[in-house]
Amino acid sequence: MAFISSGYDPKQPMKDRITDIGPRHFEEFYPPVIKKNKGKWLYHEILEPGVLVHVSETGDKVFTVRAGGARLMSVSHIREICDIADKHCGGHVRFTTRNNIEFMVDSKDKVEPLKKDLLSRKQSGGCYKFPVGGTGAGITNIVHTQGWLHCHTPATDASGPVKAAMDVLFEDFTSMRLPAHLRVSLACCLNMCGAVHCSDIAILGYHRKPPMLDHEYLDKMCEIPLAIAACPTAAIKPAKVDLPDGRKVNSVAVNNSRCMFCGNCYTMCPAMPLQDDVGDGIVLMVGGKVSNRISAPKFSKVVVAFIPNEPPRWPKTTEAIKQIVEAYAKDARKYERLGEWAERIGWERFFDKCELEFTHHLIDDFRDPAYFTWRQTTNFKF
Amino acid sequence: MAKHKTPLLDQLETGPWPSFVTDIKREAESRAKNEKGVEYQIPQDVCEDILGLLELSFKHGRTHWKHGGIVGVFGYGGGVIGRYCDQPEMFKGVAHFHTLRVNQPAGKFYKTEFLKQLCDLWDMRGSGITNMHGSTGDIILLGTTTPQLEEIFYELTHKYNQDLGGSGSNLRTPSDCIGQARCEYACYDTQALCHDLTNSYQDELHRPAFPYKFKFKLDGCPNCCVASIARADMSFIGTWRDDIGIDQEAVKAYVGGEIQPNAGAHAGRDWGPFDIKKEVINLCPTECMKYKDGKLFINNKECTRCMHCINVMPRALRIGNDRGLSILVGAKAPILDGAQMGSLLVPFIKAEEPYDEIKEVIEKIWDWWMEEGKNRERLGELIKRQGFQKLLEATEIKPMPQHVQEPRSNPYIFWKEEEVEGGFKRDVNEFRKHHQR
Numbered sequence: 001m002a003f004i005s006s007g008y009d010p011k012q013p014m015k016d017r018i019t020d021i022g023p024r025h026f027e028e029f030y031p032p033v034i035k036k037n038k039g040k041w042l043y044h045e046i047l048e049p050g051v052l053v054h055v056s057e058t059g060d061k062v063f064t065v066r067a068g069g070a071r072l073m074s075v076s077h078i079r080e081i082c083d084i085a086d087k088h089c090g091g092h093v094r095f096t097t098r099n100n101i102e103f104m105v106d107s108k109d110k111v112e113p114l115k116k117d118l119l120s121r122k123q124s125g126g127c128y129k130f131p132v133g134g135t136g137a138g139i140t141n142i143v144h145t146q147g148w149l150h151c152h153t154p155a156t157d158a159s160g161p162v163k164a165a166m167d168v169l170f171e172d173f174t175s176m177r178l179p180a181h182l183r184v185s186l187a188c189c190l191n192m193c194g195a196v197h198c199s200d201i202a203i204l205g206y207h208r209k210p211p212m213l214d215h216e217y218l219d220k221m222c223e224i225p226l227a228i229a230a231c232p233t234a235a236i237k238p239a240k241v242d243l244p245d246g247r248k249v250n251s252v253a254v255n256n257s258r259c260m261f262c263g264n265c266y267t268m269c270p271a272m273p274l275q276d277d278v279g280d281g282i283v284l285m286v287g288g289k290v291s292n293r294i295s296a297p298k299f300s301k302v303v304v305a306f307i308p309n310e311p312p313r314w315p316k317t318t319e320a321i322k323q324i325v326e327a328y329a330k331d332a333r334k335y336e337r338l339g340e341w342a343e344r345i346g347w348e349r350f351f352d353k354c355e356l357e358f359t360h361h362l363i364d365d366f367r368d369p370a371y372f373t374w375r376q377t378t379n380f381k382f
Numbered sequence: 383m384a385k386h387k388t389p390l391l392d393q394l395e396t397g398p399w400p401s402f403v404t405d406i407k408r409e410a411e412s413r414a415k416n417e418k419g420v421e422y423q424i425p426q427d428v429c430e431d432i433l434g435l436l437e438l439s440f441k442h443g444r445t446h447w448k449h450g451g452i453v454g455v456f457g458y459g460g461g462v463i464g465r466y467c468d469q470p471e472m473f474k475g476v477a478h479f480h481t482l483r484v485n486q487p488a489g490k491f492y493k494t495e496f497l498k499q500l501c502d503l504w505d506m507r508g509s510g511i512t513n514m515h516g517s518t519g520d521i522i523l524l525g526t527t528t529p530q531l532e533e534i535f536y537e538l539t540h541k542y543n544q545d546l547g548g549s550g551s552n553l554r555t556p557s558d559c560i561g562q563a564r565c566e567y568a569c570y571d572t573q574a575l576c577h578d579l580t581n582s583y584q585d586e587l588h589r590p591a592f593p594y595k596f597k598f599k600l601d602g603c604p605n606c607c608v609a610s611i612a613r614a615d616m617s618f619i620g621t622w623r624d625d626i627g628i629d630q631e632a633v634k635a636y637v638g639g640e641i642q643p644n645a646g647a648h649a650g651r652d653w654g655p656f657d658i659k660k661e662v663i664n665l666c667p668t669e670c671m672k673y674k675d676g677k678l679f680i681n682n683k684e685c686t687r688c689m690h691c692i693n694v695m696p697r698a699l700r701i702g703n704d705r706g707l708s709i710l711v712g713a714k715a716p717i718l719d720g721a722q723m724g725s726l727l728v729p730f731i732k733a734e735e736p737y738d739e740i741k742e743v744i745e746k747i748w749d750w751w752m753e754e755g756k757n758r759e760r761l762g763e764l765i766k767r768q769g770f771q772k773l774l775e776a777t778e779i780k781p782m783p784q785h786v787q788e789p790r791s792n793p794y795i796f797w798k799e800e801e802v803e804g805g806f807k808r809d810v811n812e813f814r815k816h817h818q819r
Contacts, residue, residue, distance in 0.1 A: 001423065008535075017539075018540060020545065026487045045642070070399075074406060074429075082494035092493060092494070094491040094560075095514055101514075126396060137651075148439035148440070148446070150465065150481065173399075176651075192716060192717065198609060232718040270450055277442055290610075291689070292611075292689065294665055311441075312391060335661065367719070
């Protein structure tokens with residue numbers, strides 16, 4: 001493994017240095033039919049699950065075949081995507097915000113061969129490499145974060161539960177039987193890099209134990225004032241601690257009853273780890289949306305306060321999700337999003353229909369927003 | 383023969399959905415064989431070790447990545463995330479496993495030629511594992527060692543005309559929806575504005591000088607496909623001010639069942655024949671529509687542009703022609719003070735190059751936030767702490783009813799001294815002349 005230089009000279013880091021050039025210009029990458037018809041699109045149709053057509057005022061059409069992807073992708077997998085795009089799409093491809101891969105062609109007769117090619121490609125264990133779907137009133141790819149694969153604060157894995165959940169939800173990826181589209185997202189901790197706080201169904205990794213205190217190293221690894229300031233509930237204060245060897249060190253003390261396990265202290269101070277095999281697990285939230293359609297955007301609400309991590313397939317999590325999806329599919333009206341359905345029937349009824357237990361953990365007790373979630377009317381349902 | 387046994391991960395190799403485990407194993411195999419004779423610059427068995435480490439996490443129920451690690455490329459404070467594993471002896475290949483964020487092209491369109499170049503680069507100088515894409519939108523290259531960082535940056539900029547994205551307390555890589563490239567609902571060119579803002583603010587993107595992260599996200603219409611309203615400190619959401627276009631012939635075709643409603647999104651189930659009263663008129667949140675004598679009428683003055691009718695009948699209804707965007711500010715996920723949705727700041731602004739009007743709003747907000755924001759305080763939290771009125775003062779925007787869902791229900795108004803005739807100073811002795819103690 002000889003070191004190969006790209007031309008960079010560490011002795012003269014500024015020599016020929018190019019910085020702040022930004023990304024490549026998007027127009028370089030447009031397929032010709034997109035370039036020609038940009039801003040001229042008249043309407044679109046979903047021809048079948050995973051296949052869209054967009055019609056331009058010039059009469060041109062672009063057909064899109066949408067395939068699911070695992071987000072975590074090897075370069076071999078990306079090269080295979082490139083081969084498909086070279087073969088069918090003139091070397092063009094795009095990704096969606098939900099990590100689907102979109103292959104575009106400019107005539108209808110190119111759709112079937114492309115679809116056939118995508119669906120014929122299987123992994124060695126039998127999984128599809130490029131399942132076609134993710135459109136309309138169904139479930140598209142789950143956006144997610146890094147989890148145990150690459151993150152230092154996760155309370156659960158990401159790719160693992162997502163693979164397990166997508167296997168369970170697969171039929172709704174390839175069909176469009178739901179009342180409206182349903183967005184599932186996963187964030188592996190409260191930081192919510194995946195912004196799951198406004199998803200129809202959110203799988204959220206969650207810690208339940210206060211941080212451990214690595215007293216011997218705390219003052220060396222952390223700025224104690226930053227760790228104290230990081231706590232949103234002021235649960236951390238400075239403390240002098242006697243170590244077993246008789247040394248006295250500067251450290252912190254945590255008021256455990258004030259801790260809501262957000263992990264912000266750990267972010268500021270690596271000597272306060274909080275991950276735990278038993279303490280960590282999953283919160284399920286539902287009813288969020290970002291679109292302004294019919295009703296205002298909504299936050300997701302916690303409906304299951306805790307499910308243990310159950311690698312490799314997280315069965316209790318996927319089962320609860322399936323229960324919610326089935327109850328929604330059965331009961332909601334056409335165009336009604338999951339949260340709109342829950343609000344119409346009332347949350348007490350939501351718990352009945354989804355067969356979920358309501359526990360004290362589901363009553364908000366965090367600051368001002370809590371008050372606005374308690375019931376201030378006699379109009380409730382038995 | 384695999385280097386590490388992975389009985390738990392192996393269980394994720396069945397089922398219909400693509401398996402990341404199989405994919406990484408395939409990459410491990412490809413690196414072991416090295417048929418193309420690549421001169422790998424980081425350990426050849428890195429993929430085996432990432433699987434081994436992940437298996438250990440599956441077994442322990444805990445992550446095995448250490449906190450932090452400050453690495454980067456010269457002159458930048460963002461774009462690289464340092465990552466070290468906490469079992470370096472057991473998994474030497476991933477002892478150092480840093481991430482690079484590569485700024486994606488707007489709209490995430492690619493030519494395969496460019497993707498293949500990235501693959502070659504990441505094959506040789508990285509782990510061969512990526513995210514396409516990260517939640518913020520960047521192309522994520524997962525796993526390399528410190529000596530490779532400058533080399534990768536040099537190749538990216540010199541060979542591929544491509545820059546890194548943002549990380550840390552700076553402007554995060556802006557991202558956008560597909561916009562006018564392939565969507566009839568887009569009210570402005572999201573790609574053009576995204577690219578312009580990204581390039582205009584390269585310094586803010588690469589050199590952290592902010593109290594915390596700051597996100598721009600751009601949606602072409604109120605359907606909000608990139609979720610800007612929920613997760614961007616500044617969301618740019620396309621909208622229009624004039625009338626929705628109506629093609630009455632197409633309306634008839636929907637009513638007659640010749641065209642499927644909602645672009646065919648509900649085809650997986652028999653919902654019965656399309657009923658325009660039930661599915662459009664009665665679901666309109668402002669009740670501004672009626673269907674009479676085979677014609678559709680919209681009282682556009684009362685329309686709030688929720689998009690429902692247009693989504694249901696895309697061939698009959700069309701976004702207006704006086705197009706621009708709304709700016710909402712302060713959205714964020716729960717950390718630390720609870721989740722916040724974006725709040726409307728600018729109801730309408732034209733989105734035309736060089737976007738000076740938009741940039742003026744951005745820069746005034748940054749000035750205020752950089753002056754007043756505390757360490758790790760998102761814009762939304764500052765707005766909550768100091769009040770929306772302070773935001774209006776900072777941006778010199780006039781208050782208007784569009785700014786509120788409803789006016790305040792408590793009358794505790796903080797009048798300023800200069801707003802009250804005669805100011806706050808009074809003479810208590812003069813007062814006592816007429817009021818005994």
